[in-house]
Each structure stands twice: as C-alpha cells, then as structure tokens.
Amino acid sequence: MDVVNQLVAQGQFTVLKQPLGFIKVLQWIFAIFAFSTCGSYSGMFKMRVECKNRTESNLGIEVEFEYPFRLHQVYFDATTCKGGKPDRSFLIGDYSSSAEFFVTIAVFSFLYSMAALSVYCFILEKYRENCKGAQIDFVVSAVFAFMWLVSSCAWAKGLSDVKTATDPERVITFIPACEDPENSCSEVYDAKVSGLNTSVAFGFINLILWIGNLWFVFKETGWMAALSGTYVPSQEKQPAPDTFAQGGYAQQDPYAGSQGGYQPEYGQQGGYNEEGGYSQGYEQQPTSYTNQM
Template sequence: NQLVAGGQFRVVKEPLGFVKVLQWVFAIFAFATCGSYTGELRLSVECANKSESDLSIEVEFEYPFRLHQVYFDAPTCRGDKEKIFLVGDYSSSAEFFVTVAVFAFLYSMGALATYIFLQNKYRENNKGPMMDFLATAVFAFMWLVSSSAWAKGLSDVKMATDPENIIKGMSVCHQTGNTCKELRDPVTSGLNTSVVFGFLNLVLWVGNLWFVFKETGWAAPFMRAPPGAPEKQPAPGDAYGEAGYGQGPGGYGPQDSYGPQGG
C-alpha cells in the first residue's frame, strides 16, 4: 500500500504515461486476435456414384498457419479416399507479429511501472529517457515491419484457405460426373482486426516518440527563442523618453503661446 501510495500516478494523466497505457492495451488486442485464431472451411464432393460422395468436408486450421501440415480426407469417387493437403507455411510472419506484440506489451507494462514508481531513477542523468527513446524507436520500426509482413501473410492465408482455390487443386473435382462445391468460407474478421491493431500500434509508437524525445532534454535547444527575436516593447510612458510631452528639447508639448506678442 505504501508503494502504491508513493507512486506518481499523475503521470498516467500526462501524454507520456497515457500513451503507454494505450500501447499496453492495443498490444494485448494485437497478439490476442492473431494468436488465438481458429478457422474452419467446408466443402462437398458429389460423385457420379452417389454412395461415394462426401457432402460435408470440414477443414480446420489455426495459428501459426502452417497450412502445409493441414489435410483432409476427400473421396476419389473410385471407392477410396485420398489426403488433400493445404498449401503454404505462413507461420513466420504470424509468429513474428505476435512476438513483437508480446514484447511491446511487456515493455509498455515495465515502462509504465517505471514512470509511476521509479520516476527519480528514470530521470537520473537523463539515461532513462534516452534508453526509453531508443527502445520506442526500435518498437515503432518493428511494428511497421511485422504489421506489413503479417498483412501480406494474411492475404496469402485467405487465398490458401479459399474453398474455390482448394477445389481447383483436387483432381476428383475435374472428373466427368463429379461435382465439388464450397459450403462455407473461413471467417477471418478476427485476423483482419489483428492487422488493424498492428498499424494502430505503429501510429501510437511513432507518436510517442515525440513525448519521450521531450523527456531526453534533446529538445531543449529547439524550444528556446531564436536569436534576434524582438525584445519586449518599452512601456508607453517611456516611448518618448523620460522628458514626457512638454519637457526637454524636441518634446511634443506646447511651446510658447500663440497669442500676439507685445510690441
């Protein structure tokens, strides 16, 4: 309780801490929507000999999308069945994306705890902000790379799990008298969401660079008034000199009377 009471929780209300909270939350959504995915597609094979048909073939696949290891049994319409394997291994881009998200989650949580409970040590000798800035820059770059790679990987996963494309690769579907149909496409809305969260994380980490940069002290020279800036104008009373309107030479006060001079 004393530790919590001594924590500087006001930093959470400031941009530096508030953005870290968003990074922590968005990282959870990124790796959860991708890493927990399980999909299913369904198709049918109707043979000329109806007794050999299979009208409901279910194919399940999941993260990390090593589709070349996923297979299903399809009738050959010749009295037996054959194993049909899906095509492609997209585990590298998916696992890379999830790994970046997990490490971003851990770093955000650690950085937030440092902001709250170790603020003095964080600012000591300016080392904390400098390391924080470098780490933030690295994570911003990693989010760019991993999100782009996973977006491409997801596009390939959709192509490889499209029942129409699978049917095109099944020899039984090209035999006269046989009919193959797709019954259900896999639902990939969760995976689409993971890509969106990936690029949202990219925006957050790039935006947070500025707030961390200001903590390093490197921004101080850019925030000073530029040389040659106009100085503060003197008070109105001093604008015409200490003499005022009617004092001293060159003043604007009234001179001698305009009345007629005695002659």
C-alpha cells in the first residue's frame, strides 16, 4: 500500500483519470466479463419419455453441454419403450470455432489492455516520444476493434445455432421411442443461456469501447496536426541585413576629401545630360579655400 500511495502522490496514475487511460481500464474489465461468461459456461436441459408400459418410462433424461460447444460429442441414453438396452442419441453441430475465437480475442484484449495500462502509468513520456508508441497503439487498437466486430458477430450466430441444437423440443425428435404415437415425450425444462446472451452483449460493448478509444489514441499520434497543416517547418537562414540601407545612410563618395578640402553636398541622383556626359546630379555649394602660407 505504501508503494501504491507513493506512486499516486507522484502522479503515476493521473492518466487513468483521462479518457485515454479510463477507456483502457473499461476495456480490461469488459474483456474479463466477455471470456468468463462464455468460457466458463455449462448448461443442461431435461426431457421425459412416458411409454405405454409405464414401467419402461424414463421421466428424467438430462443432457449436459458446455464450452466449447462440440455438441456432436454430447450424447444421452433414452428408453426404447420396448425393453432391453437404452438407445443412445447424439446432439448435432460443432460450434467450437466461433466460441473459441471469441474467447481468444477477449483474452488477448485483456492482456494488451493490461500492458497498455502499464505503459501509460510508468513510461508515458517514452510512449509520447516521437509519437511512435501512440502510432503503434493506434494500429493495434484498430486491429482489435475489427477482431471484436468479427468475433462478436460470429459468436452471436454460433449462439443462435447452439440454442437451436439444444432445444428439447427438437432433440426429442431424435429419440426413436417418441416416433410411436402411443408414447408421450415432452421437455421438463430448457437450458439457461442467459450467461451466453450476456457474453454476446459484452462482445459488442467491447467493440464500442475499442472504436471509441481509437479517437483518443489518434490524437496522441501527431497525425492530426499533419493532416490539418499546422506543422511549421524550420525557417531558412536569412541574409544579413543591409545596415547602410536600414540606417538611412547615403553612400559616401570614395573621393571625398581628396580634392583639397572642399566638401561637396549631394542632392539628387546622377544621370546622363544632353551632351552625352554623366552628371552626378548634385548641386555644388560654394566652397572656400584657405591658403596656407
């Protein structure tokens, strides 16, 4: 408990309060419900056969079946109403493929959710580093969402077939003694399949959770910013500014000060005059000469 309290104080489990971690907890819980309600199921239904000769009647024929629902291996013994050895009959159908596929997806979802929660709680920074962890998480989550869709639909169809194959009114038709109108055959009670109905419901709940989780994982991948065009590339190196142009300085004459001390002042820019000569376009102010002795 001290270790858990310390981790909580350090903020290790704050991600569980966010949609990313909270939905993963729900996935972990409902995956347990899915494979436990289906994988641990065992049921039984009961029938009765009343023969014309009451001493040969069988009023309690119990038929038990369980996961993975290989019903063609399930048999029961019923009276023939003619004396002698009871007649053995088998149920029809093998629905193990859809049931085992459903349970397998639930178990792997449980394991992956537990591993993802460990990553969220203890190495969330590495998970978000370069978005690689989030991108892998998104791909795996998309695969699990698709697998939940396929397995839930397959198991829903398989469960419907299991109910039909274990219907006592249908199974009675397999008993040879019930073909004689002098004998009376009826069901005592049906098998309770409410747990299997719940497993199908948990399968589709898991499908909704995994599809909903895709959005929150997608926001961690960085693909949203790339699609919206908000990525700003690094700017190219700009040339050095022209300090003379920015400062407003006029270009100085390289020959200034070399003509005996007069300082010309510049006005307009130069150009060619009518005589073909070049004029520098400035007005020369009167100058003064100082004769040195």
